[in-house]
Each structure stands twice: as structure tokens, then as C-alpha cells.
Amino acid sequence: MTDTVPGPSDRPGTVTSGRKKLTRRQEFERRQKRRSATIAATSTAIVVGALVIFVPLTPGWDKVRKSFFDGELFNDSFPRLLEAFVKNLQIFAWSTPFILVIGMLLAIFRNVRTPALFPLRLFAAAYTDVFRGVPVILTILLIGFGVPGLGLDRPYNSPYLWGSVALVLAYSAYVAEVFRAGIESVHESQRAGARSLGLSSTQTMRHVIVPQAIRRVIPPLMNDMVSLQKDVALVSLIGPIEILRQAGIDKSKFANFTPYVAAAVIFLVLTIPETRFVDWLSARERRRTSGTAVR
Amino acid sequence: MIPKLQLIDVRKSFGSRVVLDGVSIDIADREVVAFVGASGSGKSTLLRCVNLLEPIDDGQVVVDDVDISVPGLPVDPIRRRIGMVFQSFNLFPHMNVLKNLSLAPRKVLGVSRSEAENTARELLERLGLGDRADAFPDQLSGGQQQRVAIARSLAMSPEILLLDEITSALDPELVGEVLDVVRELKGGGMTMLIVTHEMAFAREIADRVCFLHQGQIAEVAPPDKFFSAPENDRTRQFLQRVIESGRF
Structure with missing residues (x-):
């Protein structure tokens, strides 16, 4: 795949990052990947947090818990x-x-x-x-x-x-x-x-x-x-x-x-x-x- | 002398489409005949009819003076005498090269495993594939796959070999290695029917070139005469088109 093949170092447009020189494409993909991961983590944290906080507050939750999730x-x-x-x-x-x-x-x-x-x-x-x-x-x-x-x-x-x-x-x-x-x-x-x-x-x-x-x-x-x-x-x-x-x-x-x-x-x-x-x-x-x- | 193979007024239709419209030709032992013609002229069907992959509607296919096309005759014993190599190789992808070569000798001829594999290795060596015995077809280049396919046919020691556009699916630089094998086979005296688009090769290797047009043989001649002084108008037109397309 592209991320295992370093591009030719003398090519114009290559960027130095870490110990290996990455092509412009690899640099872009790396940034893109980091950005996606951050967004996904944040939105997941928000949704899960909301569930944990709000579900127990709903009326009848106690009854549901006792009937289905009795430890x-x-x-x-x-x-x-x-x-x-x-x-x-x-x-x-x-x-x-x-x-x-x-x-x-x-x-x-x-x-x-x-x-x-x-x-x-x-x-x-x-x-x-x-x-x-x-x-x-x-x-x-x-x-x-x-x-x-x-x-x-x-x-x-x-x-x-x-x-x-x-x-x-x-x-x-x-x-x-x-x-x-x-x-x-x-x-x-x-x-x-x-x-x-x-x-x-x-x-x-x-x-x-x-x-x-x-x-x-x-x-x-x-x-x-x-x-x-x-x-x-x-x-x-x-x-x-x-x-x-x-x-x-x-x-x-x-x-x-x-x-x-x-x-x-x-x-x-x-x-x-x-x-x-x-x-x-x-x-x-x-x-x-x-x-x-x-x- | 009795011809090795005789086609007598062979007819074949698919539905209402007539593909072979009365084809007759005698082919001698050790003779190499190249079949050329436009797409849809019936060349490939003709080969498939010779080893009975397609049952013919009418006429006769005669090998060594025996009619093998009698309806109802068991076909397996006949097919093992007539090898066929296909455009798309048709190797068995789940078996390595050695197994591809030894399967039919073991199962059809009852040869022991070790004997079949020895023969297979000798064949691979002969075709320059000695180091690829354990490879799977997907790991080989197109040229190597086609040579393996030829070796697989040869493992059954066929009396007649049918080659159906065996270089059509290959990159140009791989065609040579496959044609080298065919040259070697001709040197060994193999009777061959070759369907091909490689006119230069047909001219070089064939004893006779046969032009098929609309399911009929329009002209049969030795290659020199066929390519330089064709008698039939259709042949001339065909050769003209081939030359214009830069393929000859």
C-alpha cells in the first residue's frame, strides 16, 4: 500500500516528517486520518456520556433495572x-x-x-x-x-x-x-x-x-x-x-x-x-x- | 496412408445460428494445421468439436480410421487421446502446478502418484518451468500459466493437440515463450490443430493454413502459397484486413 512505500526523496513536493520522507499524498492521508479519528472519538464520547447521564434519569428506569438487570x-x-x-x-x-x-x-x-x-x-x-x-x-x-x-x-x-x-x-x-x-x-x-x-x-x-x-x-x-x-x-x-x-x-x-x-x-x-x-x-x-x- | 484425423462434412448449429456448415479436411500424422479466420467464423467451435466438448449435429470426426463422433459413444476414452489448450488456460486454481499436471494421469490412467509426479517434473523441466512445480497458478505470469496448461495436456501423452488461441490472452512480451513451446512440440512430431491470430507464427509453423469463413473452409494451402498467392477472394480480403491492422 502507499504508506509503506516511501517516495523518491529528490522529488519536488515531498515533505520531511520523522525519519522517513513522505510523499505529499502520504502527508495528506496522515493528516486526514488523524482528523477523522479525533472527530469520531469526540462524537462517540458525547453520545455515550449522554446515555449514561440521561437514561437513569428517565421515569421508570428503576423498574426496568430491577426487572432486567438485577445483579x-x-x-x-x-x-x-x-x-x-x-x-x-x-x-x-x-x-x-x-x-x-x-x-x-x-x-x-x-x-x-x-x-x-x-x-x-x-x-x-x-x-x-x-x-x-x-x-x-x-x-x-x-x-x-x-x-x-x-x-x-x-x-x-x-x-x-x-x-x-x-x-x-x-x-x-x-x-x-x-x-x-x-x-x-x-x-x-x-x-x-x-x-x-x-x-x-x-x-x-x-x-x-x-x-x-x-x-x-x-x-x-x-x-x-x-x-x-x-x-x-x-x-x-x-x-x-x-x-x-x-x-x-x-x-x-x-x-x-x-x-x-x-x-x-x-x-x-x-x-x-x-x-x-x-x-x-x-x-x-x-x-x-x-x-x-x-x- | 490413413490420415490421423478426418473431418467429414461436420455441421454444428447453436439454435438457429449455423456455426459449422459442412467442414471437411484430412490431417496427416505429425502434421500441423493452422486455422485462421475472422471472429465467429467457427474456428474455436471446430476444435471443441474435435475432442467432443461440443457434440456435432451431423458429419463425422474420424481418428485413426475410427468414427469417434457416433452419438452415444463414451467420450472420456477419446478425450484422453486428444489434448486441448485453451485461451484462458483453465488451470485448476486450487491445486499447485504439480497437482495440475498429475491429476488426470492419476485419476484417468491410474498411474501411481510418484510416477505421475516424476513425469510431471520432467515435463516442467522440458518447458523451462522446473522451479515452479510447487507454485499455484495465480502466482505465475500468463506465459508461465499457459506453458503449464500445455504441460498439463502433454502429461496425458495425447496423440493430437488442439491449441485454441493460446496466445490471445497474453501480453505481447509473453507470447514468445509460449510459441517456443509449440515449436518444440512440432519438432517432436506432435499432430496439432492451431487456432491463432498470429499470422507470422501460422506461416512459420504450419504445414498447411486453413481459412474458415462463415462455418466453411474457404481455402487450404501451404503457408507460402496461402499468404503470398491466395486463390480465394475471401482469403484475400481477410489477409488485406489483417495487414492493414498491422498484425502481420
Whole structure:
């Protein structure tokens, strides 16, 4: 970038600053940057200061604070919630591999061109249409209550099992669409290059198209995984004591919403870094594929 | 003697647009034929039809006296005998040079990994790319990428090589290194069909030059005759335009 390349020292218009000579452009950019930083810091300080001073002065703030931000209650229920959150992580952890594998299979099925395998293609299309079109919560209720309700014996009537199955069904449909978009984004010339070497269409898919597709869809895929992590909480509706249900229990016990806020904090601690990471990945991918950014 | 490759009345349309309107030519073993003509004259489509990337509508593509264009014939075993190099290289960006070269020999011919990589290294050495085996395509110059693409085709030991405007996407100063490789291949006796806009190169390397006009062969002649005493009016007009544009 410009700020790492010192300009030729004998050029007219260069300004001496510190130990390195900066070009006029670099001098200007440095001033500009300093100015922007000062303005941003000042305006942020003013806004935050105003919030801290004026919000507690609003009528009813005491009530709000007691109902949502009760420190004692927060400390009391936090460890219980954290313990319950392990359940969420477990459900997330064992669902994810199934989602990725099934999603990829569905995406490949949808690209199958062999007439004999047309039923697979049809099935994949119908599957993604159905499970993408139905709210996740409905799938969870249907599978989570419905299947154990058929009179299955233990352990096959576990709500953990069927809750996870419901999540896998719904999310593999989303992930299949992501993979499909990735597969279709690989340029036709790659297929031509591979086929001209004598690779079969299956080999071309396996060694040339899919590896490139996966690389491209990692950012949107991570996005879906962050959503999944939150949607695991929906399984609470069919019984398992995970974090949301534990928070509900505590909320009812103390008639106070602080446990919900505590649960939200636990989610945020995980999801905010994750989404930032995804943003960073996407930005990197954009930089890599679209050349220089225009200011 | 049986020609290496025969095109017999090859026809190809995209929708209502006729691209190849009955092309016939015999190409001998070890012969190099350059195809020239205006954009849209069907040159590139002709090459894609030869290795069946485009199925032809009618006519025959015959290799070693065997019709390879019979509809329904498995195409993969045929393609491995006919190499193709593209204008835009079409290297696999997620693999390094060595993998680009060894993928098809390993997966299609069942060659062992070590053997495929040895062959690949020898080829790279021959093409002056011995030190780039571990590089990824994006880390190479256009000329190097195109030489890697040629090496990738050669790794399958093709009997016929199709070169589709292989220097069109290159900066002028990089064209030479790629053409050097083609010269070397001709020295080695490779049968080649070359689509090109480099008239000087066509004149130098081709045994015959073939002028395509509106999906038909308007004229085929040895280069000296083709460029100095063309018989066809269309050829004359074409060469006139090429000379005026300063490209020859």
C-alpha cells in the first residue's frame, strides 16, 4: 500500500516528517486520518456520556433495572445457565457434521444430469423446497413431538434425538442451497479444462468443481452455522433443559427477566466474535477476487 | 496412408445460428494445421468439436480410421487421446502446478502418484518451468500459466493437440515463450490443430493454413502459397484486413 512505500526523496513536493520522507499524498492521508479519528472519538464520547447521564434519569428506569438487570439474580442464575448451555453446544456439535454432509449430497444430487438418477434430483429439489419453506420451529414441533408420539421405546423417544434430527433436516436444506450456489459459481471453463483431459463428470465434480465451490462458500456457510447455534435454543420447546429453558425456569421462579438477559449475554459472547470472523473472511474473499478497493 | 484425423462434412448449429456448415479436411500424422479466420467464423467451435466438448449435429470426426463422433459413444476414452489448450488456460486454481499436471494421469490412467509426479517434473523441466512445480497458478505470469496448461495436456501423452488461441490472452512480451513451446512440440512430431491470430507464427509453423469463413473452409494451402498467392477472394480480403491492422 502507499504508506509503506516511501517516495523518491529528490522529488519536488515531498515533505520531511520523522525519519522517513513522505510523499505529499502520504502527508495528506496522515493528516486526514488523524482528523477523522479525533472527530469520531469526540462524537462517540458525547453520545455515550449522554446515555449514561440521561437514561437513569428517565421515569421508570428503576423498574426496568430491577426487572432486567438485577445483579444478584444475574450472578445466581449465570452458572446454571452456563451449565445448560453445554447442552446447546452438544446438540450443535453433533448436528453440524450431518448437516454438512447431507447438504453437500443434496447439492450434488441437484446437479446430477444422468437420466437414471433423475429421481435423486427430484428428491433433492423437493426436499430443499419443503424444508426451506417451513419455519424451523414447525419442523421441530412436528418431528420432536410427532415421532416420539408414535410410541417409540427408550432411548429412541428422546427429545434430544428428535430435536437434533429436526435441526438437521431444516439446516441441511439451507446448507444445500449454499453449496449449490458455490458449485454453480465455478466457471464452465474449469469443467471444459477437466473434461478435455479425459476426467469423467464425476471425477470433475469431485476433484475440480467441489473443492473450489467449498472454498468460495465458507463465509455464507459460517453464517448459517451461527444461525444454527442460535436456533438450537428452539429445541427447548420440546423438552430438553438447554439454556433457554433453564432461563425460563429461573425467570418464573423469581418473576424477573434477568435470567433471559444473562442467557442473551452468553449467546452474544459466542456469536459476536463468530460474526466478526465471518465478516473478516468475506472481506478477505472480496479483496482476493475483486482487486483494489475504490475509496 | 490413413490420415490421423478426418473431418467429414461436420455441421454444428447453436439454435438457429449455423456455426459449422459442412467442414471437411484430412490431417496427416505429425502434421500441423493452422486455422485462421475472422471472429465467429467457427474456428474455436471446430476444435471443441474435435475432442467432443461440443457434440456435432451431423458429419463425422474420424481418428485413426475410427468414427469417434457416433452419438452415444463414451467420450472420456477419446478425450484422453486428444489434448486441448485453451485461451484462458483453465488451470485448476486450487491445486499447485504439480497437482495440475498429475491429476488426470492419476485419476484417468491410474498411474501411481510418484510416477505421475516424476513425469510431471520432467515435463516442467522440458518447458523451462522446473522451479515452479510447487507454485499455484495465480502466482505465475500468463506465459508461465499457459506453458503449464500445455504441460498439463502433454502429461496425458495425447496423440493430437488442439491449441485454441493460446496466445490471445497474453501480453505481447509473453507470447514468445509460449510459441517456443509449440515449436518444440512440432519438432517432436506432435499432430496439432492451431487456432491463432498470429499470422507470422501460422506461416512459420504450419504445414498447411486453413481459412474458415462463415462455418466453411474457404481455402487450404501451404503457408507460402496461402499468404503470398491466395486463390480465394475471401482469403484475400481477410489477409488485406489483417495487414492493414498491422498484425502481420
